[in-house]
Amino acid sequence: MDILINGKKVKTRKGEHVLEVARREGFEIPSLCHHAALPPDGACRLCLVEVEGPEGKNKVTTACTLEVAQGLSVRLDTPEVAANRKVVLEMLLARVSDSPTLLKLADKYGLLEMRLVPQGEKCVLCGLCARVCTELVGAKALTMEGRGTETYFQPPFGEPAKDCVGCGSCAFVCPVTCIEYKKTDRTIEIWGRTFERLACTECGEPLDLTPEHRDLIRRRTDLLTPAEMQLCGGCERRTTMKTMQRVVEGQQTLETARR
Amino acid sequence: MRKIYLVLPEKCTGCRTCELSCAYSHQIDQQPGTPRIRAYNTKPPLEKGIPVVCFQCDRPACQEVCPTKALQRNLDTGAISIDYDRCINCHACYAACPFGNIHIDPINTRVAKCDLCGGSPKCALFCPTGALSYK
Amino acid sequence: MTKFTTPAQLTDHVAKAKAARDPNKVRVSVCAGTGCKASGADALIAAFQAEIEARGLDVEVLSTGCHGFCERGPLVVLHPSGVLYQKVKPRDVADILEKTVQKGELLPRLQYRDESRQIFEKEHDVPFYKHQERIVFAMNGHIDPRSIDDYFSMGGYEALGKVVGQMKPDQVVEEVIASGLRGRGGAGFPAGWKWRFTRQAEGDRKYLICNADEGDPGAFMDRSVLEGNPHLVLEGMIIGAYACGASEGFIYVRNEYPMAVRHIELAIAKATELGLLGQHILGTDFSFNVHVNRGGGAFVCGEETALIASIEGRRGSPRVRPPFPAQKGLWGKPTNINNVETWANVPTIINRGSAWFAGTGTGDVSKSPLGGSKGTKIFSLVGKVNNTGLVEVPMGITLRKIVFDIGGGIKDSKKGRTFKAVQTGGPSGGCIPDAYLDNPVDFDELAKLGSMMGSGGMIVMDDRTCMVEVARYFVDFLKEESCGKCTPCREGLRAMSGILNRMVRGQGRHEDLDLLEDLGRTMKTASLCQLGQTAANPVLSTLRYFRHEYVEHVDHARCPAGQCIDLIEYRINEQCTGCTICAKKCPTGAITGQNKERHVLDQGKCVRCGVCFDVCNFNGVSILSGPEIAGKAKE
Structure with a gap:
């Protein structure tokens, strides 16, 4: 058409x-x-x-x-x-x-003069955060609250987000980056919650993954075990490399390497 | 017939030309991106290199966990590639890949993976030893 | 009574019930609508019943739905004579029964008088009723809404018998299209077309919704129809379900209407018991169930897509159309949604035929229902008129007739109050000035004047009503009731509210007028739903017809109507006779003075409530505004 x-x-x-x-x-x-x-x-x-x-x-x-x-x-x-x-x-x-x-x-787009009184808000109420959280991630941690000019996107009742998994997708899609998402070595802070960051079980490097998010991801497939998910990319690659090495050296066949 | 991306570790010397060519063919704001392929030098007795790159699995865990269907197989190349317009950067694919072949680009913290350069993989093009080939 | 198992059984039963109703039976019809209940109708009905029993009379007391003339309630109409008594108290009951019912004498103290003190004896002679034409309200006042037998005796469910027994669904749809019936909820979309779309849409299930989420301030016609004649709405819905192929129906009514909820639930239970609802209606393959959904009172839930979201259990936010509910509505299935009043028109259209219905109203609907506006419309007539209440008038009637004949003219016209404007269509309607009083009232004419039919609110304003303040009031209402989703509606209303609130305090700027128009235009063009697209109407229509009032506010900090309290001062002038009434009524004690001497008002204590102005019978209080205040102070 x-x-x-x-x-x-x-x-x-x-x-x-x-x-x-x-x-x-x-x-x-x-x-x-x-x-x-x-x-x-x-x-x-x-x-x-x-x-x-x-x-x-x-x-x-x-x-x-x-x-x-x-x-x-x-x-x-x-x-x-x-x-x-x-x-x-x-x-x-x-x-x-x-x-x-x-x-x-x-x-x-040629907007040169502002005639309206500034409101000092941070959020444009595009709603992407809540839609991404509900329709894509599936955590359903955010909602549109209030009505009229008193509308907000936030966790229900403005309390710390009970159902949040700390994946940070809302902060990523926000067009005006108004969602506070703070990462420390051990934690991820967002929506009034502090999440534990899982650490790589091999090298101890902190991952961008919380236990809550890990469990949510596992619900989407039957391929993964929690242990597999808790390695950093580098350690996973070293394992891959070792497996390949064993295959090349003839210690292991390709079939068994493929688990 | 679809071409095949072939890795022959026994030919690899670990020179890491593949990483370099990959980084430059996936630039972000004129800066080299993170290489989607990594060549490791192994320990003795077999002192040589082993390239680790996406296997483009038959049943890819990264694709299954993606909540936005941003990871799809390109039917021309067979590569699983990321549609960055759909991606919400939740890093689920990074957590899911058991081989470490999903990378996070430090420049923009976005996930990255081998897309076979849309049909002409630069790593294979520049590999001096023939360890990587696409034919 | 047992279940009807064929359409013929129902038709027979209705015919017998109609014949059995004795037109000469003495009935006392007491309005038990919400308005009259508030003024004591329940006690009155009890008093009638006790007194009739004590006297051993063969008189039936009917506790009916709303008669419309709520201002004069509680209302009592005596049948068959048609004598109307108003503001009746339980202590009047003995007199009414003894003098009027038994001896035929009239009680002048209870009769209606107009402003010129002329008495009107019969209900249908009272100007408020005389110019009305009642289709939807035809039975209100004659039946007890809780009794299905009363409804049968007035010919109720005759249309259902006819439809199920003799008509194919397509015939019903065509009949409704030919009648020219347009949706009474606001937009005026042809009801029959919606039915056809739903009928033709593909879906394993289809739904039907009755929109009873009446949200306009001061409007209560849907409430009165549901409270006063629930079976009429229900019959309309069953016919609609038959025509559209729907199997499930929902009545979305606000929880603030407890009597409406009670009456419709009672009606559903009774209809189900008699086989008029449920599985295999009248022994046919047609099945239909109705559920009542109570809404939480959000104005935006009157918008159809928001209402559907609310029934589904989601937040009441409108979504983009298309797809229209007729294609993808409730739970993604084809859904036909109509307003209470629209449904209530259906049985009459079936009974009397589309040609009869199309005989009333404007335009020509033979080619398309959009060619005119047919039938009647109920308006909720409120504001500065003598007779307020619900009026059902034919489409095409002039505003003048509604305001001056039915409404009895402007309140306090003896004190010099004159008509200024009438606001139609609820909060997002527009204000129409006196130049257009002789224009016919229908969907298209009102839209041309920058207003709309809406669900039928009609607020009359006099010369003491400030149009800037009117706009401010409605904008502030909508600012809180907008769903908050789309930018133009939410932010536009916020900006407008800021500007108008400044203006009524005398802090407006001349460039604000252009800004208001700019904002209004974009809200109209770019908003997502009807609420946003019409939200600027109160501002745009007052700017269009009353721009000079805005100019006075911004250029001279003067409120020509003398209403904006920050811009006015009350002064006692030389006409004061020293009658002391203002001093007695002033709530803050700001007025002092000796008997028969000109009084003095202490501006420091005055809160500008206007009581002194209203009570003064000698024009002894003047309202100054803007430069007049400074000028007068120099004297």
Whole structure:
């Protein structure tokens, strides 16, 4: 199915959304709440595009939620898109004024003057942290709490995150890096919890793995034993190397080396 | 026919040219990335090198534990490669691989693994001894 | 009574029940809606029952649903004569039975009088009722909502018998499409089309939802329908389920409506007992069950996708459409969701035919239901009018007729209060000024005026209502009720609230006006759901029609309506006769003065509550604002 982006004919597959197609084709569309591994959510409203309708009745909508369809034609930089995107950006920047991500976008999309009162918040409420935690990692440690302007993404009731496994994915996907994730030699601190870092059973080097996360990962496959998971990459490779050496030296056959 | 990536440890001298070529073919912001292949010098009596690189397993643990389906087999090369747009850097694959062939790049703390350079592995190209080949 | 096992049995039963209802039987119909209950209807009903028994009369006391004229409650209507008594107390019961019921004399002290003191004897002559046209409310006031027999005796479930016995599902869908019925919940999407989409959608299960999550401040029509005639809604839903092929239905009603919950649960139990719900309805292959879901009172849960999320047990946040619920709704299955009032219209459409229904209203729906607005609409008429309450009027009626004929005009018009605007469509509706009073009220006309039909809220404002303050009030309401998910709605409302709160304190800036418009435009264009897309309406519509009030606030720190307390001062002027009433009523003791001498108001003590202004009968209190305050101070 072909669609038109800024007049350019582009190949798409059924079920795709305009944002992913456009980015694949090299077009730039800003967004904060989109993630390739998650279904579209349409929360940040930055990825606005204009859909050409019949009789000049065009409609501005978000590219992330816009499914491709036969005859679809979108434009990315119409005055209507630019004006609305600028106001959305202004709203976000009023909320979180010091985010380099947002300041860069403001620069790029011509937001020169701030008319709104700064709110001094840190989070843009894109929701990626909670969606990643719930829909991908499967820990379900974070939730959207409150309503209206008093909305927060946090562990239930704002208490230390009971179901968190300390994997740090939320902090990684956060577009404005507002999730505090602290790593010491022995611990990982996040969402009010302090997790023990497992150490390599061979060399003692601390791993980026907590016992809780290890157990969660093991639920996804039947291939792993806890002992195998608790070696650092270097020690694992040395074991691999030794096995290979034994094979080369003829002490072991390839079949047994393959466990 | 799909090509085969062949490792012949008996030919390896442990010169680590493979690591160098790998690092330079996986650059991050013009800095060499972490090598996805490591060549180890063994102890006597057999004093030589052994390259350790991803086996592209038939049933890869890294792929099974990935919560985002970011690890997928490239049907052209047979390599399990990482889709960084989908990856959420949870390091589950690092914990899962029993052979130590998932690496963490110190520059950006992201996971990295051998992707056979999309069909022309530089390690095989530059290997002076023929220990690594792709044909 | 036993289970009905064929449609014919049901039809027979209804026909017999209708014939058995004696139109000449003396009935005392007492409104037991929530409004009248609050003013003492329960005690009144008990008093009637005791007194009738004591006197040995053959009179039936009906505890009915809401009659609509809540302001004058408790209401009593005597049938068959139709005499209306208002604000009735238990002590009046003996008089009513002895004088009116037994001797036919009227009790003037209980009769309704309009502003000019004219008495109206019969219910249907009272202007409040006279201009109404009741389809949904037709039975309210004639039946006890807890009694399925009462409903049968008014022809209830006749439509269900007809549908299941004689019509194919597609025929039902086509009939509803032909009637032009559009959703009464807000957006006005053709109900029949939704039914057709659900019917045609593929799915092993289909669901039906009745949206009774009424959230607009001051609106209570869905509540009154559910409380006053639950079987009507239920019958509409069963017919809808038959037409859409749904097997499971949900009524999402707010927990703050305990009587509605009780009555609908009672209705479901009774209907199930009689085989009108459950497995093999009326002995056919059609099965349908209904469950009641109680909502926690979030305004946004009235949005259909948020409501569905809430039923599924998730957070009530809207999601992106498409896919529409008709394709992927509850638990991913095709789901048809309609508002209480929409469902309640269905049995009448089936009974009297689509042509009859389409005979009322505006436009031409023969080609498309979007061609006009058909049938009636219930409005919750509140604010500065003499008669407040629920009114059901034909589509296309003018605002003037609603406000001045039914509503009886502006309250305190003798004191010089005049009409300024009417706000329709709930918090995210818009304010319509007097220039458009003669425009017809329907879905499309209201949208053209920058407002909307919404679920039918109608707030009348007089010249003492400040439009900036109105906008501020609604924006602050929505700021708290937005789900908080998408940026334009959440941050736009926050920004607007900040600006408007500054303005009503006299700290607005002229450039704020453009900023408000900018924010409003983006909220309308870029928000995710209907709530966000309409949230700017209160601001945009008041800016459109009452921009001069905003300008006065920002340029001169003056509130022309004299309502913004930070910008006004009350002064006692030379018209003061020294009657002392203001001094007596002032809650802070700020007013002093001798009898028959001009009083003095101590500004330091005044909290600007306006009581003195309201109680003064001689225009002796003036409200100053902006530059007038400084000017007057120099005198």
